[in-house]
Amino acid sequence: MPPVPVTITFRLVPGIRMSSGRAVGFLEGHPDLNAAPAYKSFSQKVSDSMNVRIQRWTDGHDGPKGWFHGFPNRKEFKECFVFKYKEHRLYGFLCNPKKEAPAFRLCVLTTHDTKFEWETDDSNLKEVELWRKHLVSLAAIKYVFPEPKKGLLHG
Amino acid sequence: MGKSKHWTNRGDDAFAHAIASDFAAQIETILEEEGIERKVLAEKMRVTPGRVSQVLNNPASMNLRTVVKYSRAVNKKVAIVTYDDGDKNNENGPIDAGVFSGAWEQAGCPTSLFGLAGASLIGSYGFVVSQGSYTEHSLKGIPASEETQRLQDFPPQIEQTLEQPMIVFNPKSQEKVIYAQA
Numbered sequence: 308m309p310p311v312p313v314t315i316t317f318r319l320v321p322g323i324r325m326s327s328g329r330a331v332g333f334l335e336g337h338p339d340l341n342a343a344p345a346y347k348s349f350s351q352k353v354s355d356s357m358n359v360r361i362q363r364w365t366d367g368h369d370g371p372k373g374w375f376h377g378f379p380n381r382k383e384f385k386e387c388f389v390f391k392y393k394e395h396r397l398y399g400f401l402c403n404p405k406k407e408a409p410a411f412r413l414c415v416l417t418t419h420d421t422k423f424e425w426e427t428d429d430s431n432l433k434e435v436e437l438w439r440k441h442l443v444s445l446a447a448i449k450y451v452f453p454e455p456k457k458g459l460l461h462g
Numbered sequence: 463m464g465k466s467k468h469w470t471n472r473g474d475d476a477f478a479h480a481i482a483s484d485f486a487a488q489i490e491t492i493l494e495e496e497g498i499e500r501k502v503l504a505e506k507m508r509v510t511p512g513r514v515s516q517v518l519n520n521p522a523s524m525n526l527r528t529v530v531k532y533s534r535a536v537n538k539k540v541a542i543v544t545y546d547d548g549d550k551n552n553e554n555g556p557i558d559a560g561v562f563s564g565a566w567e568q569a570g571c572p573t574s575l576f577g578l579a580g581a582s583l584i585g586s587y588g589f590v591v592s593q594g595s596y597t598e599h600s601l602k603g604i605p606a607s608e609e610t611q612r613l614q615d616f617p618p619q620i621e622q623t624l625e626q627p628m629i630v631f632n633p634k635s636q637e638k639v640i641y642a643q644a
Contacts, residue, residue, distance in 0.1 A: 321466040321469075322466050322467065322468055322469035322471075323468070323469070324468055324554050324555050352520075354469075355469070355476060355479050355480075356479075356483065356519075358469045358480075359479070359480055359483040359484070359487075362480070362555065362558075363483075363484070363487055363558070366558040366560070366561075367558075367560070368487070368491075368558070368560060370487075370490075370491045370494060370495075371487055371490035371491045371493075371494050372494055373490055373494070374487060374490070393519065
């Protein structure tokens with residue numbers, strides 16, 4: 308991944324209802340961050356089907372695995388996540404951006420790919436991991452989910 | 463930054479796509495959890511595996527009979543629920559079916575409204591309804607059935623402060639309402 312001279316931003320997926328436990332958004336602003344541009348270019352049917360999957364996970368479901376799943380058995384990729392519809396894959400990583408609600412899970416989508424094989428291509432997950440660990444990603448997420456001010460934690 | 467409307471706000475087709483997909487997800491989850499292959503499901507339904515994939519990938523094409531057929535093929539039943547979540551313009555999208563089935567399971571899987579421990583509504587008379595807080599069994603007062611006999615009109619005109627919760631059965635809406643002190 309080249310140096311990052313551009314502005315990296317994070318935004319929640321538009322049109323998806325965030326729940327008290329989960330949310331999904333895109334990291335954008337670098338040519339390698341192709342999840343958001345791909346999502347925008349989806350046909351209506353693909354877009355709707357992805358939305359259904361994203362909303363389902365956001366609402367608290369952990370399956371079906373054919374729709375989305377993490378990689379808990381892959382130690383190096385255990386924070387990675389993928390949404391699937393037909394050949395389309397939206398890869399991202401999970402994090403806990405709310406200090407006041409540690410159980411809240413955010414899925415940060417970074418990478419789109421198309422695949423026709425059963426096995427996940429590790430290069431996608433490695434790419435996701437690079438972004439997960441990058442300071443600009445953390446800063447972009449923190450901009451949308453700022454740390455609560457002292458004294459406001461419990462309203 | 464304004465709040466964006468839910469993607470199903472686009473129209474009825476989008477809403478139908480969402481709830482049909484919700485149903486397809488339930489079927490796919492059952493298949494995964496019970497280790498049933500799509501071809502086995504297809505055999506049971508006397509259709510081709512390709513047809514099963516086609517329907518589950520494009521669930522908006524299902525009609526009601528197909529929904530029932532798929533449910534029965536995985537030994538489940540299906541209900542159609544209308545509800546009012548206060549979102550009359552559908553700015554927030556449909557409620558996940560799992561919320562309804564989860565609530566039903568939490569209530570002990572009742573087979574009729576009589577099996578519900580608590581019930582809905584109120585907002586008038588200065589009383590509130592405690593959802594699930596009281597059961598007929600735990601009430602020391604008059605059984606709900608006797609109240610039903612006694613009450614000619616619904617809702618009842620409650621003017622005094624209730625000493626204890628009172629269950630009233632609305633024969634018209636088949637709804638059981640608990641009146642309790644606010």
